[in-house]
Structure formats: C-alpha cells, structure tokens
Amino acid sequence: MKILITGGAGFIGSNLAKRLVNDGHSIVVLDSLLRGNKLDKITYSKVEFIKGDTRDLDVVISASKNCDIIFHFAAVLGVDIVADNPVETMDVEVIGTRNVVEAAFINNVKKIMYASTSGIYGHSAFESVLTEEVLVDPRTSYAMAKRYNEIYLASHHQEKGLNVTSLRFFNVYGGNQDTRMVVPLFFEQAMENSAITVFGSGNQTRDFTYIDDTVEACVRLMNINGCHIINIANEAEWTITELSKQIKEITQSKSEIVYLEAPKKRYDYEVERRVGSSEKLLSLTNYKPATSLPEGLKLIFDQNYSN
Numbered sequence: 678m679k680i681l682i683t684g685g686a687g688f689i690g691s692n693l694a695k696r697l698v699n700d701g702h703s704i705v706v707l708d709s710l711l712r713g714n715k716l717d718k719i720t721y722s723k724v725e726f727i728k729g730d731t732r733d734l735d736v737v738i739s740a741s742k743n744c745d746i747i748f749h750f751a752a753v754l755g756v757d758i759v760a761d762n763p764v765e766t767m768d769v770e771v772i773g774t775r776n777v778v779e780a781a782f783i784n785n786v787k788k789i790m791y792a793s794t795s796g797i798y799g800h801s802a803f804e805s806v807l808t809e810e811v812l813v814d815p816r817t818s819y820a821m822a823k824r825y826n827e828i829y830l831a832s833h834h835q836e837k838g839l840n841v842t843s844l845r846f847f848n849v850y851g852g853n854q855d856t857r858m859v860v861p862l863f864f865e866q867a868m869e870n871s872a873i874t875v876f877g878s879g880n881q882t883r884d885f886t887y888i889d890d891t892v893e894a895c896v897r898l899m900n901i902n903g904c905h906i907i908n909i910a911n912e913a914e915w916t917i918t919e920l921s922k923q924i925k926e927i928t929q930s931k932s933e934i935v936y937l938e939a940p941k942k943r944y945d946y947e948v949e950r951r952v953g954s955s956e957k958l959l960s961l962t963n964y965k966p967a968t969s970l971p972e973g974l975k976l977i978f979d980q981n982y983s984n
C-alpha cells in the first residue's frame with residue numbers, strides 16, 4: 678500500500694515508518710521538522726520525504742496523492758510546550774486535521790488513522806481502569822483539540838463513509854524519544870548522575886506503552902475498516918517515583934530523586950491516576966501491548982546507553 682504519515686519524522690511516526698517500509702509498503706512522510714528528524718538513515722533513504730506543514734492544504738493534497746491510508750500524527754506536544762503555545766497547538770490539530778480530511782476526499786483516500794491521546798480522559802475516572810466508554814474530561818488545549826478531532830473524524834464516517842480510527846495512546850516511550858517526555862528526561866538525568874526531578878508527590882500514576890507494541894497495534898488496526906476509538910495501553914499502573922527508581926537502577930546511577938512543586942501551568946496535565954484498558958484493541962486485533970515497563974526500559978538502556 679501507499680501510506681502517508683504526517684509527523685512521520687517524529688518519535689512514533691518514525692518508528693511506524695521504519696516498520697511499514699520493512700513490511701514492503703511505499704511510505705510518504707510529511708513533517709515540518711519542528712522537532713528535528715528522528716527517521717534513521719536507512720528508513721529516510723527509503724521514504725518519500727516532504728518537508729511541509731499540515732496547515733498548508735496544497736502540501737497535504739500533494740503528499741496524499743494515490744495513498745490508501747493516512748496516519749495523521751503531526752502535532753505540537755510536550756506539556757511545557759503546549760502550556761506555553763495553546764493557540765498553535767490547537768491550530769495544528771484543527772486546521773491540520775481538516776486539511777487531512779479534505780485531501781483524503783480529493784485524492785480518494787479511504788482511511789485515516791489519527792493519533793489521539795489518553796490525555797482526553799483528564800481528571801475523570803480515578804477509580805477505574807479507563808475504557809473507551811468512560812466519560813472524557815479534556816481540560817487542556819491539546820486534549821480539547823484531540824477530542825474535537827475524534828468527533829470531527831467520526832462525523833465524516835457517519836456522513837460520507839470515510840474509515841476513521843482514533844488511537845488513544847497512553848504514554849508511549851522508546852529509544853529515539855526526546856526529553857520533552859518523562860522517560861528520556863529521567864534517562865538523561867540518570868546518565869549524567871544529576872538530580873532526577875519528579876513533580877509533585879511522585880505518587881501520580883501513568884500507563885507506559887513501549888514503542889514497538891504501539892507500532893504493532895497501529896499496523897494491526899490499519900487493516901480494520903469502520904469508525905473506531907481505541908486505547909493503546911499497557912494496562913499497568915506505575916507511579917512516577919517507581920519509574921524514577923527503575924531508571925536509576927537500570928543505569929546504576931548515583932542521581933538523587935528530587936521532588937519539586939509542579940509549576941502552576943502544569944496543573945491541568947498533572948492527573949493523579951491514569952491507566953488504560955486495551956480490551957477493545959484485543960477484541961479487534963487479537964493483540965495487546967505486552968512489554969512491561971522494566972522490560973521496555975532495559976531495551977532502551979541496552980540499545981542506547983550500554984557499551
């Protein structure tokens with residue numbers, strides 16, 4: 678198949694591009710390179726790379742010509758970046774997605790796979806594992822725009838039969854991620870033996886999903902038609918303190934774990950508890966993420982930091 682990945686030079690997109698190239702697909706990457714290029718050299722040489730912005734309709738139309746599927750992953754993300762740039766965050770989400778849908782109709786692309794987020798659950802449902810049926814509670818520009826796009830895409834399925842899947846990723850982590858995210862940040866701090874900085878009590882939990890599992894789920898789901906919203910979660914709950922201790926142990930770091938008050942602008946992102954159910958993913962694909970956090974962290978260490 679011919680597949681466009683917007684944001685394909687980013688962390689998840691670059692890993693997906695590598696996998697799809699290896700599977701024999703013809704891949705187009707559209708990325709503004711806002712965060713540099715995470716495609717490895719071999720994959721980069723095998724994809725058609727277009728440097729451009731999803732907010733430019735002409736670029737998206739030209740990038741999606743003759744494509745069978747669009748993975749729409751281009752986004753502004755990272756808690757501090759989004760908190761400082763809410764308008765740009767929403768612009769990229771809303772205008773970018775509108776352009777992707779318009780280009781899909783112009784080029785007769787039948788399917789859009791959209792990167793949504795577990796962030797849209799917000800502060801809801803502390804008491805339970807999050808299923809897709811839980812009432813969502815998006816409070817940030819980022820989460821609000823992601824939820825808007827889930828509904829916007831579903832509407833195009835309802836009215837025009839476009840196949841749309843919104844993927845609610847739960848804290849994806851892996852080797853070529855940058856320090857906007859907590860796992861690579863803690864690795865960097867641990868490797869430098871500098872303080873590992875935890876915001877708040879450290880008792881807040883997250884569900885960490887290893888990159889290869891995330892890519893596997895994306896690949897399996899791209900064969901399914903219809904209109905779906907699907908969690909991609911590891912179904913395991915880890916506190917941020919546990920995460921910091923795991924990384925400290927794997928790296929044999931001398932770092933101290935230091936607790937800091939979270940800056941006010943982070944409040945809406947500082948959810949106390951988040952763990953997802955992948956039952957729906959399992960029922961649709963016969964697959965769910967299985968790499969445990971310690972296993973995933975060890976893989977990152979072995980691939981990037983051990984001699």
Ligand SMILES: NC(=O)c1ccc[n+]([C@@H]2O[C@H](COP(=O)([O-])OP(=O)(O)OC[C@H]3O[C@@H](n4cnc5c(N)ncnc54)[C@H](O)[C@@H]3O)[C@@H](O)[C@H]2O)c1
Binds near residue numbers: 713850
């Ligand atoms: N990493 C996670 O844990 C996570 C969790 C939930 C959702 N997501 C979503 O998954 C997708 C991929 O995330 P990621 O971790 O790979 O992030 P990333 O920042 O590494 O990748 C995003 C890519 O989009 C590109 N981009 C940004 N604005 C653009 C624009 N206007 N036009 C074209 N390209 C643009 C960036 O240059 C970057 O390469 C995003 O939509 C993100 O919101 C990620």
